[in-house]
Amino acid sequence: MTHVSTPELLVLHAVRLQGVADDQQVARRFRLDPAVTKELLLDYQAFGWITWSEFAGIGGWSLMATGRAENERRLAAELELVAGTETVRDTFRAFLPLNERLQLACTQWQLRPTDDDPHAFNDHNDPAWDRRVITELTALAEQLGPLAETLSGLLDRFQGYRTRFVTALERVQAGDTGWVDRTNVDSCHKVWFELHEDLIATLGLGRV
Template sequence: MSRASTQELLVLHAVRLKGMADDKAVAARFLLDQATVSELLLDYQAYGWVSWSEFAGTRGWSLTPAGRVENERQLAAERGDAGVLREVYQEFLPLNARLQQACTEWQLRPSEDDPMAFNDHTDPAWDARVVKALTALSLRLDELVQRLSGVLDRMGGYDLRFAAALGKVPRDPTWVDGSGKDSCHTVWFELHEDLIATLGVERGQ
């Protein structure tokens, strides 16, 4: 039976997944009430778990080292039997390599003169091949997320977000790997962080 996470965990975990986010973005990540989120964030600031910063027009909350420790304590207490999560993670890793390759091919289109030539998206066949690879990953993601959300409610939705971003690519190529938006790469990176955080492992293990 799938387990529901507490609001206290979801707020702190959302800050970790987003890296830096304001109250609205933290609340939106798990569809929480923004007023409740704002109160918890101020509490967490007092505990030394999050800090507010502003830089080059970007502002938001981020985890402190103490906050990361607390987040990992909460996740460890929640996960219980991690058998399914570990199985999915092992299946995710080779897919992660394919996602990285697809994003690289979206950014670069080697030529005879320049093996690192920027992809200007003027070759429909090249871009279509990358989109096909991303579509195949999207289908695999559907199945993986179904299994993950069967264990933890909060791990649902990654497949829908990835598919939504992929659907916007024909109109705007930045939806593959753009930052500052829920692009395919952003969603995938967040899922990777969610998996390693939940399992208590480091990237690359």
Template structure:
């Protein structure tokens, strides 16, 4: 779900043009406006998801990029395991027999280890995104957004690791994961390989 401004920022398209395109897509039945818990925005309809899948498959075939994206997806899976572990470690710090104890961020060594792992993942992500953008330019920027969020986290803004409502490391990573799945036509949960 995203409002006009968020779509404009993410796509780099003028906000007025985005609003016009979203209204056109609403007329086609591809998107609809929703409101939930005090927030609102556009979301794809079932018909919009089908159209998106059709266009992504067409793009993949026209660019002859299936092998590159499949290879990137395979390389992504073990990195995803590491990212999930790092974000969990940012949020939880087992102690005194409680494996679900909240990380209060009072242990600088623990947090530094997590941030170092995220830095290592940023390097891996840069290589992965580089390979992807060589085949499909629209994959560009994930690595830069991840690194920008990591820089903010390192500067003391902890919400930029796994926070909701900001383009955190976790949020950016999830967007890339969803983009890979959508591009390949893979349903979430149907992936093979480590999780």
């Protein structure tokens, strides 16, 4: 049976995964009770684990170094509890070559080299070029499936990554191409980046 994480872990982890997030975004990430989420966020602020900042009228919580360390301590304890270290490590090893392909696909979405400029901006006027990128994203979605299933079978908090990736991809296929790599929506790149962060946080690694 998959292990369900505590709200205390999930609130802190949601802040890490999202980078900067307000109360509602933190609660929504793992479908937590908003009142419980708010109380925990204020506790974590008092502990010096998270901080609130605002820019241009938009504010959010982010992790302090102490909060990052506490997050990784809790994740490590949870992983030991479920005896899942080797499973997650093996899954991460399988994920890494897919991650390289995702990064290349996103680069090719943003850039289309020419004879004169190897870093030319992709103006998306070459349908064949863009179709190749979307085909690669579709293949990655299929290969992500078994990895996501393995992770979510161990820890419930890994639920939803493939579904979110496929949902973004379907929007791309329907013509809303910003869902490849926009940062202000749950795009293919944003979902993938979050999964990468989730894996390295769970294993206590640096980003690779």
